[in-house]
Amino acid sequence: MAATAIAMPTSPTSATTAPVVSSTPVRVVVVGDAAAGKTRLIHALAFLASHPQCVEELATLLPEGGSTTSASAEQWATLATPSWLPSVAPTTAIPASAMPDGVALEVVDTSSDAKGKGADERALALAEADAVVVAYRAGSEEALRRVTETWLPLVRRTCASKDAAANSAGGKVAVPVVLAGCQTDRRVDRAGANENTPEGSAAALEAAARPIMSAFREVETCLECSAANLAQVAEVFYFAQKAVLHPMAPLIDSDTSSLTPKCVRALNRIFYASDIDRDGYLSDEELNAFQVRCFAAPLTADEVAGVKEVVEARCPGGGGLAPQGLTSKGFLFLHALFVERGRSETTWAVLRSHGYDNRLEIRRDLTVPPPAVAEPDGWTHVPDDQRFAITPEAMRYVLEMVDTVAGARPGCAFSATLGRVLSTCPYDPLGDGAPRRPAGVSESADVDDALGEQGVFSLRECAAFASEPGASFAATLEAAAACCPADLCAQLRCLGAPGATSESHGGGVALGPRRRVDGEAGKNATRRVLEVHVFGAPGSGKSALVRCMATPRGAPSHEASRRPRDGRVALGYVTPAGWSEPPPAKASPDGRGCRDSWDSTWRHQRVLLLREVRDLDGYLSMTTSSFGCAEPRVAPFARCDAAAFTVDGSDMASVAAAESAILKLCAAHSESTLAGASPPPCLLVVTKDDAGVKAEVLDAVKELANRFCLVAPCMTSAKRGDFGGAYTRLACLCCERGDTAPVTPEIRAAAAARLCRQRALAVLSISASACAGACAWWWWFAPSDAGRSSVSTTSAK
Ligand SMILES: Nc1nc2c(ncn2[C@@H]2O[C@H](COP(=O)(O)OP(=O)(O)OP(=O)(O)O)[C@@H](O)[C@H]2O)c(=O)[nH]1
Ligand SMILES: [Mg+2]
Incomplete structure (x- = not known):
């Protein structure tokens, strides 16, 4: 027993003092x-x-x-x-x-x-x-x-x-x-x-x-x-x-007296996150770094030797220790031994220092990046037009991890590399995490699956749909930060990303800049993820526009788009029109060089995230979660940095549909809390150019663009794989909003009324100052001024 505490079990190592685990009695x-x-x-x-x-x-x-x-x-x-x-x-x-x-x-x-x-x-x-x-x-x-x-x-x-x-x-x-x-x-x-x-x-x-x-x-x-x-x-x-x-039930299955599968998974994640050189062993230095992180004190040389001795002598079937260090089997054995000997607090200290709660899940509060504040009904303190972004340090850390694994296993396909890196994350692609699709099926990839229905997605699903998987993975990380930062925080924590310590909240994710609405070009250039919503009549080519952005060149993406799926989303890196192109990517198909290629991407490119909107009325009436499941709900167009309206080049009705959609979107926007801001900039995209665009359709589209003061429409053909710069122009519109917002008759009328009011106010204030001037003159200079003479009479007296 110890003097300071009324009871104290003894510890097998000196450095296993658990951190304070609860502030409530x-x-x-x-x-x-x-x-x-x-x-x-x-x-x-x-x-x-x-x-x-x-x-x-x-x-x-x-x-x-x-x-x-x-x-x-x-x-x-x-x-x-x-x-x-x-x-x-x-x-x-x-x-x-x-x-x-x-x-x-x-x-x-x-x-x-x-x-x-x-x-x-x-x-x-x-x-x-x-x-x-x-x-x-x-x-x-x-x-x-x-x-x-x-x-x-x-x-x-x-x-x-x-x-x-x-x-x-x-x-x-x-x-x-x-x-x-x-x-x-x-x-x-x-x-x-x-x-x-x-x-x-x-x-x-x-x-x-x-x-x-x-x-x-x-x-x-x-x-x-x-x-x-x-x-x-x-x-x-x-x-x-x-x-x-330090409950036993989540750690040990009392029927089999062995660690529970959830505990094994969590400890394996911790092992991989602590294996800095990714060689599959915890060397003495890695073991010490792990010990410092969990218990704020290193092990002495004797203690390290003692730990190794126990593992070597007692790990059933051997294989717990190798010349390079402790294996994951040995690591698990040690924890099973702690729990068996009633020292569950040691295992809990390890789990808690890596952010796990009593249910062996990443503590929800740790996944709320500041300055968001978690409240029962969602997050607060995050304006509608502001998004989270992955920090460059966290991004480099993850990509370096991918590069290291690829380097350690030459010839290993990118998906396998990624699978290994992400095996430390929740939602194991090959395990019980209900994956929508394992990573690495790039040819047959379905981009819809890259984001789940609420935009929540698993990182390992990301590399599956682009010609350059490394870049696609990085783009998905960036989009994850914007769409579901809490999920990304949890993932980064499991990867052991810098900044994700046991008491820091939201490590690896920080709030990005607010969307600017004033007319100055280049104002939104620092936003990393640009979200474009795609509207249009049924069959006008929305899905093809979305899908083709992320499909490898030459794949028959417009055919694939015929499948009746909702919630189509695609994302990828795009160089906004007018920006300089990044130098050619150096990433190899096995994933090496991800970090270097991303460094140049960071400067020159932005993530363009396209979402197809099939039911406009539903879209306008719903509210959606801004940052994943239970976070603040906002009108979906609050997330939208620009809007694209597809028009079928052979169908006059689709022009009318685009016009009506623009009007409805602007009306809903002016009624919303975002009324102070201008509506998102719009681009009219004429599709199916290869089948011949009717002259009357083209004229109507141009007239529509003129009437609403939009930028010139662009001509596209999914069949030819020619998108007439639609993606780069959309990215440019997102970055440089300002004057490119649509001007509908209502907006024009509102602007005219505003101008009228301003003029009336100006006239009023000029008249008021003129009146005041006249009064002052009259009071001072009038010859038989009663007020003045009475004052002089009084002062004479
Ligand atoms: N010798 C001895 N007597 C004890 C011990 N614990 C309790 N007693 C005595 O047993 C009697 C009952 O103890 P309490 O602590 O009042 O029992 P309780 O469970 O609170 O009883 P209720 O309040 O009636 O439900 C008292 O006279 C105590 O002094 C013990 O460890 N040793
Ligand atoms: Mg009693």
Whole structure:
């Protein structure tokens, strides 16, 4: 035991001090039979917490779980004996400084009444319990029978509502129970000398506890204690708190006594993220860096040797240690050993320092990049027209990782390289993460799948649809930051990206610039992801326009677009019209050189993200999430940096459809919260040029562009793979909005009314100043001015 904490298990290595895991106190409720010793147990705990010197002294005097006749121990026991005990003690607070994990404890005593006020209060307390201590008289079979027949079922029933809430939140977190056999100092009177020896009582306890623990999985620990001689009292509450802070259930499958699949996956991710040189082994330096990250202290040379010795000697089947270092098998074995030996806090410290919560998922709060603030109904503090972007450091880190893996495994296809890198991320492509498609099926890729229905997508799905997978992967990372930053934060954290430490929020993702609306060209040039929504009559070529941007040159993309799929999205790097082209990409098909090629992309290109809109009315009436699932909902056009309207060159009706769509979009825009900003710039895209564009259609399109003050329309043919610069022009429109916004009759009327108002105001203010001037002149210079003469008369007097 340690002097500063009322109970402390010893650590196998000096550097495994867990970081503080909770700032809120853990609430432990004590239930049990009348006169089981509940109130006195709590009293003894409070005494121990307020007499740390007693803890220190007793630790040297008391045999584990037993009593002592030492004079000093007896003195402490006498001091701790209460002169009077209430039937139910008030809630007892044990400060964080007195607990080994540095987390405060609240202990709630309850009545043993079966009915009435005491029972009601107990039910209320149990409903709010984080953990429960069931107290019974040690050595009494009758008391043990009541534990299994009355108290454990009661705890299960009463805490069930809490479990249900946890279940609906996505994971079962049962309220853990500690069985405390009290009054061991009295057992000799009832059970005979045999059970009063430490060995005898331990054997008896184990025999009694085994069937109970297998019938009631929520029972984490059984131990015996004595409030009279202060034995094992602190341990009862330490284990109750530990069961909350470092739960066993997510780590170990009690049926098979092995690590759970979720725990194995999380530890594997941590192993890969700590394997800096990606050679598949943790070298001594990597092991030390890992130790520092998790426990803020390195291992000594002896400790490293000790760890290796244990792995070499005990890892079943061998293979835990290689000359290059610790293997992932050895790493998992070590953690299984910690958990098996009741040192789950060590494994939890590792998991928590990598951002995992009690359900072994990345803590949601860590995935909210500042300055967004997570609130129950979404995120706040992020304006509609502002998007998140991946930081250049995080991007370089990930691409370097890809390059390193590709370098370590020459000839390995890009998809395999990426698969290996991303195996540390959630949603394993080949595992249980419900992938929509494994990475690497580039020829048959369906770009719709690059973004899910809500725009949420998995990083490993990204390299599947472009002629240059490395660039496509980088583009997808950039788009992920804009569309679903929380998901990207979680992914980057699993990859061990810089800035994603256990307490930093949203590492690797930062808020990008706001969209500017004034007319100055080049104002939005720093935005990384440019989102264009594509509107048009059915069959006018929207899908082909979207799809062709991301399809390898020469593939029959316009044919593929016939498939009836919704929510078509494509993305890729585009050089905005008028910008200088980047130097030729150096990335090789096996993915090497991703980082270098992205560095030049960063300057010259932007990610163009095209979304097809099939149901205009639905689009205008809905709100959508700006940043992924549960974040603030905005009108979808708030996300749109520019709009494209497709017109079928052979169909006059599609011109009317484009006109109506522009009018509707502008009207909805002026009614929205974005009314202060101008509507998005629009480009009319005449499709199917290869089939011949009708002169009347062309004239109508030109007239429409003139009337709405739009830039010149562009002619495209998906069949010929000729998009007449549509993508580069759209990117340019997004970057340099300003004067390119449509001017509809309503907008013109509103502008005219605004001008009228401004003129009227100007006339009014000129007239008002003229009037004031005239009055001043009259007051000063008029010859028989009554006011002035009266003033002079007064002053003369
Ligand atoms: N010798 C000895 N006596 C104890 C111990 N724990 C409790 N007692 C005594 O047993 C009696 C009952 O203890 P309480 O702590 O009041 O029991 P309780 O479970 O709170 O009982 P209710 O409040 O009636 O439900 C008291 O006289 C205590 O002093 C112990 O460890 N050793
Ligand atoms: Mg009591």
